[in-house]
Amino acid sequence: MVSRPDDHPDAKVPPEEFFGRLNLEFMIHELKDPLAVIETGLRTLLERPEKTGPLTERQQRTLERVLRSSRKARGMIYSLLEVGRSEAGQFHYALFDPVAATLTALREAYEAYVGSLAGNESLFERTAEQIAFFETRNITVSAVTATDWQLAQDAEKFRQIAGNLIKNALQYRRQKLTVRIYQQDNALKLEVCDDGPGIDKAHHLLIFDRYARPDACAELNRKGHGLGLAGARALARCLGGDITLTSAPDQGASFCLWLPGKPELVGVCEM
Secondary structure (H helix, E strand, O other), X not given: OOOOOOOXXXXXXXXXXXXXXXXXXXXXXXXXXXXXXXXXXXXXXXXXXXXXXXXXXXXXXXXHHHHHHHHHHHHHHHHHXXXXXXXXXXXXXXXXXXXXXXHHHHHHHHHHHOOOOOOOHHHHOOHHHHHHHHHOOOEEEEEEOOOOOOEEEOHHHHHHHHHHHHHHHHHHOOOOEEEEEEEEOOEEEEEEEEOOOOOOHXXXXXXXXXXOOOHHHXXXXXXXXXXXXXXXXXXXXXXXXXXXXXXXXXXXXXXXXXXXXXXXXXXXXXX
16 A cells, blocks of 8 residues: 655645545536446346346345435435535526426436336326326326416426425325426416425424434434435525425425526525
8 A cells, every 4th residue: 555655735634624625516426427327227127127037026126126226316416416506506597398397307206216117108298198197106296387388497407496395205205295386477386295294393494404304204214314405495595486394293294386487596595
């Protein structure tokens, strides 16, 4: 093992300061590629038995669990990236359909937290077919907007916010999940409701803190982090909107995203 000379600039730097100098965004980007390779390999094993050979039931369950964990890790990485980019004020605005974007976020969240949708791709060509499909999975989607109404916002950031709210609901629901999308004047409201353990009012602000996990949620024996909800609210506020929470113990939780129809940038995005 080759040691650093005593006069090396990093020789006397404490470990915490040394690692603090590393480019976090670069490291996060570097993690994305190996995770993508892992996911691709797992999907091939699960979805192409003619290439890799048949799996036993136990092998299939194990690989599906590993794939879900890989997708969760990818979601955490994207959450870290989006929090950093929102604080740096990096946005791209264009007109887009918020209903279609929400359904895309729902599909991605479902695959990450529930299971693969392989074989059902043909069902996702039309909005009505997608809504009917998720209804059979105890996920109700209600969309009430003006015909052809589009949102003038950052579509990728919107999907990130919607995805984090939906992932949170999928993680804590007992059975049902409801997603409502509706237009209020020229603003958009997206409500994501679950029938989970609920959150005590004393924890309503804490739930949006990074890494926070209220005791009420821990009853479901879930492990996680607060980056998703913290990042979602930070992004919403950067776009001129906000996220509110309505919940009580044993009464589920309802997160409501409000966004103006046109971008209203704020100067600083606070977490």
